[in-house]
């Protein structure tokens with residue numbers, strides 16, 4: 001039996017990669033591909049599959065066991081409402097939600113399973129575990145800097161992954177990330193304060209996604225780095241996690257829940 005997967009924002013870079021990966025995974029099948037109303041792809045066949053691009057959430061979700069969303073926050077919420085209405089589990093890979101929007105997603109997770117993942121790659125989620133270890137050993141002694149680089153089209157900054165890395169580091173140190181993070185200190189002509197977590201952002205060219213965390217001591221530097229070689233690493237993790245999410249109880253999940261359940 002294959003798991004029936006719907007894909008939102010199917011016209012996007014990630015939407016296309018997820019569609020490719022759903023077909024490549026022998027445990028999953030594509031049952032719906034959503035594009036916004038008026039999109040030029042609507043009514044066209046999705047590759048060689050027996051599915052056409054559609055904007056009808058209700059009919060697509062009714063034949064699906066889980067839906068995957070990589071879009072923009074304003075596009076996620078109409079899908080969230082439809083997923084709750086159709087009782088369809090939802091994996092959200094979209095980034096850039098503010099705290100009010102995140103709270104709305106967490107509330108919806110009282111009625112359906114929702115996995116919210118600013119980064120769905122297995123590699124980044126392994127890096128998060130390493131960062132937690134490093135922060136416990138070095139966090140109080142080191143200057144910590146998170147440097148992230150993405151393509152010039154990305155609209156949110158710092159990236160959702162960089163924020164998640166900062167939160168994991170702060171949690172391991174027993175601190176609140178919002179109190180430690182500094183995003184613009186280099187422009188204020190002041191030296192670095194003890195204990196801050198600096199965030200540096202690069203937007204250039206077509207960089208897929210790179211994150212590097214420095215733990216700088218006075219005489220040595222430890223760095224933990226992840227570089228996405230292509231978007232398939234995000235799609236692979238998203239499709240595997242969505243297949244798992246399809247059979248979970250209503251609740252709010254992260255990639256760590258999926259990874260720890262599969263070991």
Ligand SMILES: NC(=O)c1ccc[n+]([C@@H]2O[C@H](COP(=O)([O-])OP(=O)(O)OC[C@H]3O[C@@H](n4cnc5c(N)ncnc54)[C@H](OP(=O)(O)O)[C@@H]3O)[C@@H](O)[C@H]2O)c1
Nearest residue numbers: 009011012013014036070071075093094095118119120234
């Ligand atoms: N979690 C992860 O591991 C991960 C990895 C990569 C990217 N991301 C995130 O995933 C999201 C998408 O990235 P991408 O690189 O695929 O971007 P993209 O190529 O620009 O695709 C964005 C998609 O969202 C759709 N969209 C935008 N606004 C919409 C609206 N108001 N209503 C309906 N659809 C709308 C676009 O539709 P149109 O074609 O009609 O414009 C397009 O299909 C971003 O938030 C990015 O940060 C997450």
